[in-house]
Amino acid sequence: MKAVVLAAGKGERLRPLTDDRPKVVLKVANRAIIEYVLENLDPFVDEFILVVRYEKEKLIKALGDEFNGKPITYIEQLPGDGTAKAIESVGEIIENEEFIVANGDIYFEIDGVKELVSVFRREKADAALLVKEFDDLSHFGKVEVDGNAVTAVREKPGKVSGYANLGVYIFKPDVFDFIRKTPVSERGEYEITDTLNLMLEAGRKVAYAVYSGYWNDVGRPWNLLELNEYLLKNRLKHSIKGIVEEGATVVPPVEIGEGTVVRSGAYIIGPVKIGRNSRIGPNCFIRPYTSIGDNCHIGNAVEIKNSIIMDHSNAPHLNYVGDSIIGENTNLGAGTITANLRHDKGTVKVEIKGKLEDSGRKKLGAIIGHNVKVGINVSIYPGRKIGSNAFVGPGVIVDRNVPSGSLVVV
Numbered sequence: 001m002k003a004v005v006l007a008a009g010k011g012e013r014l015r016p017l018t019d020d021r022p023k024v025v026l027k028v029a030n031r032a033i034i035e036y037v038l039e040n041l042d043p044f045v046d047e048f049i050l051v052v053r054y055e056k057e058k059l060i061k062a063l064g065d066e067f068n069g070k071p072i073t074y075i076e077q078l079p080g081d082g083t084a085k086a087i088e089s090v091g092e093i094i095e096n097e098e099f100i101v102a103n104g105d106i107y108f109e110i111d112g113v114k115e116l117v118s119v120f121r122r123e124k125a126d127a128a129l130l131v132k133e134f135d136d137l138s139h140f141g142k143v144e145v146d147g148n149a150v151t152a153v154r155e156k157p158g159k160v161s162g163y164a165n166l167g168v169y170i171f172k173p174d175v176f177d178f179i180r181k182t183p184v185s186e187r188g189e190y191e192i193t194d195t196l197n198l199m200l201e202a203g204r205k206v207a208y209a210v211y212s213g214y215w216n217d218v219g220r221p222w223n224l225l226e227l228n229e230y231l232l233k234n235r236l237k238h239s240i241k242g243i244v245e246e247g248a249t250v251v252p253p254v255e256i257g258e259g260t261v262v263r264s265g266a267y268i269i270g271p272v273k274i275g276r277n278s279r280i281g282p283n284c285f286i287r288p289y290t291s292i293g294d295n296c297h298i299g300n301a302v303e304i305k306n307s308i309i310m311d312h313s314n315a316p317h318l319n320y321v322g323d324s325i326i327g328e329n330t331n332l333g334a335g336t337i338t339a340n341l342r343h344d345k346g347t348v349k350v351e352i353k354g355k356l357e358d359s360g361r362k363k364l365g366a367i368i369g370h371n372v373k374v375g376i377n378v379s380i381y382p383g384r385k386i387g388s389n390a391f392v393g394p395g396v397i398v399d400r401n402v403p404s405g406s407l408v409v410v
């Protein structure tokens, strides 16, 4: 069986982290999001087909032409947007067999796929989808069921409870006939949920499998922090491949990659993951749920907690980084501080595609893009974004978002 993984989206809600790359290559716990998807599909398939478009070269470079020894074929999405359009794009290379489809930007585990495959076969269905029960489906597609069969899928039904569509499916090749009949939706996309409703109207049998494991739809910046925390809490194994100097403290579980040096006076409380060839300390404090990538520098008198620091980035002197995401190749000047808590203790709101959205988190720091230079003594308000390739001069108070590529000085 082949797996079709959808990775052509622009990831606008994850700006500025997606300014120059597809969201599926963003690393969480030092691994690209799409690698978790491929890993969990791997036992069930013999080939991966990735539907790509936005900044596709970055994805092809990151993954190459195979995963766990199985070939990856990249297919450019046909003109038009949406999940149905993305799936239509592989019509030419799917032969006469069923295939799995998964969004490339979600996290799920192997048990879900196992259950989906088994339900599809047991029910002799024409299609099957993975669902999970939630109390509030306002951000989801609601899957309505009767007995073992799906009866309808309704997008964004409001604050009701029920089964959410998780973005993992099995189809037979006749899905392409229905995709070609799928009209464009209100938001201007060809959506696979509309295709499923057309299949149901035509009397096709759509089964569902209920998943009870962890799932995350990595659409907004704080979802990266949630997933990072889950992976470090549940999937991290203590392993020290680098050098830990005498006088440094490492409280397990901590993963330290080859070539990384942890200098004396560093105090690391796991779960923490540090990549390869990074320099940590002397005299820094790294607290739980922190991922630091390859070739990073975390220097003297720096405290980091619950954060993601991507490859080639530095917090080198006197920094506090809390509940924050720092993109690749970004440098914080000495004394730069992220605030991660509002004085009124309210939840932190973040501008997403021009509208303020409530993250639901009391603690949320900065979201900083790639190739950013932040000067000395910069103070960053909770939930503020600094765009990729921006330069923030010394002493600036970042109380509003900084656009990508801009220069901000006092």
Ligand code: TTP
Residues within 6 Å of the ligand: 006, 007, 008, 009, 010, 011, 012, 013, 014, 051, 077, 080, 081, 082, 083, 085, 086, 102, 103, 104, 105, 106, 189, 219
């Ligand atoms: P979305 O998260 O709905 O869209 P997106 O990835 O473009 O993100 P944003 O809304 O923030 O801009 O996409 C769901 C999945 O479908 C995801 O894995 C990307 C994929 N997709 C495509 O492959 N092609 C498309 O045209 C769209 C819209 C999504």
